[in-house]
Amino acid sequence: MDFQYSTYRIQLRHPFTISRSSKNFYDIVFIYLTDKGVTGVGEAAPSDRYNEKFNQILRTLQSISLDDIDESDPLEKQLDRIFERCQGYRSLMAAFDMALHDLRGKQNSTPLYDYFGANPDQTPVTSFTIGIDKLEVIQEKVEEAADFPILKIKLGTQDDKAIINTIRNVTDKKIRVDANEGWNLDEALRMCEWLEKKNVEFVEQPLPASNIEDSEKLKEQSPLKLIADENCMNSTDIPKIRNAFDGINIKLMKCGGLFEALKMIRLARENDLEIMLGCMVESSVAITAAAHLSPLVDYADLDGNVLIKNDPYIGVRLKEGKLLLPIEPGLGVQIRTKNKES
Ligand code: MG
Numbered sequence: 001m002d003f004q005y006s007t008y009r010i011q012l013r014h015p016f017t018i019s020r021s022s023k024n025f026y027d028i029v030f031i032y033l034t035d036k037g038v039t040g041v042g043e044a045a046p047s048d049r050y051n052e053k054f055n056q057i058l059r060t061l062q063s064i065s066l067d068d069i070d071e072s073d074p075l076e077k078q079l080d081r082i083f084e085r086c087q088g089y090r091s092l093m094a095a096f097d098m099a100l101h102d103l104r105g106k107q108n109s110t111p112l113y114d115y116f117g118a119n120p121d122q123t124p125v126t127s128f129t130i131g132i133d134k135l136e137v138i139q140e141k142v143e144e145a146a147d148f149p150i151l152k153i154k155l156g157t158q159d160d161k162a163i164i165n166t167i168r169n170v171t172d173k174k175i176r177v178d179a180n181e182g183w184n185l186d187e188a189l190r191m192c193e194w195l196e197k198k199n200v201e202f203v204e205q206p207l208p209a210s211n212i213e214d215s216e217k218l219k220e221q222s223p224l225k226l227i228a229d230e231n232c233m234n235s236t237d238i239p240k241i242r243n244a245f246d247g248i249n250i251k252l253m254k255c256g257g258l259f260e261a262l263k264m265i266r267l268a269r270e271n272d273l274e275i276m277l278g279c280m281v282e283s284s285v286a287i288t289a290a291a292h293l294s295p296l297v298d299y300a301d302l303d304g305n306v307l308i309k310n311d312p313y314i315g316v317r318l319k320e321g322k323l324l325l326p327i328e329p330g331l332g333v334q335i336r337t338k339n340k341e342s
Helices: 054-062 075-083 090-107 135-144 160-170 185-198 212-221 235-241 258-270 284-291
Strands: 002-018 021-035 038-044 128-130 150-154 174-178 200-204 225-228 247-250 274-277 317-319 322-324
Touching: 002 054, 021 054, 021 090, 038 090, 038 284, 054 090, 075 090, 075 258, 090 258, 090 284, 128 135, 135 160, 150 160, 160 174, 160 185, 174 185, 185 200, 185 212, 212 225, 212 235, 225 274, 235 258, 247 258, 258 274
Parallel strands: 128 150, 150 174, 174 200, 200 225, 225 247, 247 274
Antiparallel strands: 002 021, 021 038, 317 322
């Protein structure tokens, strides 16, 4: 199988700040797999939080050859053999996994949602993420997000209550909160009790991932549901956190792709955990890949492509926040041209 890759710098509409970092751009890698004249595309958006760096991804790619991959093998076997060469980098595994799913979908004339047995009419509404910012900027961002019925608010700052009050001065729409490990047990409990009165649906990752014991205590007392993000990388984490959270946030860049994400969906259901599909700041390639799984989950937070101003692809679209899947085979993404929407 032939493969190529290219690098791309995605520029953010606003600097994106969460409790541990602030960024204006992210460097990503697109991977292209070609077999018998058909090409599939995938994306790696490495995250510092998971100790994955753009340069490491590039160095690893330079060492990879897929010449010995047997295209007649089942997709899972081909993926296993490719993953062995990814040196554990989940975002790189996700990129190959996406590209191979796209390629096979195109060869079989099947949109990915069909391949996953997902009903495209049952996609959820995605939330729109508001990063940490000055209160007046947060207010502007909330106004810009008028088309989105659900907001996801990044907290874990000294001004958490002021941030929520500022938003509540402008809108009463549903809020999800993501503390990105920014609280301790006392703060988390006080905030969950306070947020419950503010039309907040759930709280994502209130405590540091290293502190599962306190998360278990918090879950017993919190009036709001708790969703694991940093505490749930892939399916192997699910049994460990089932008593500490009410649900999990699956991200392709954390877990290593669609195949593992499907495994997580099945395992979460067996453990009575709710499921959110989330993302990093990513282009429409990776967001569309995740969106094909979205009819199988409870919540979507797939707005990474909306936060950037130079998305090179078009794929999943939004109507008042609802994800509209492309019907073309594979991922169904296309390169954005001037004649297509901006
Ligand atoms: Mg999160």
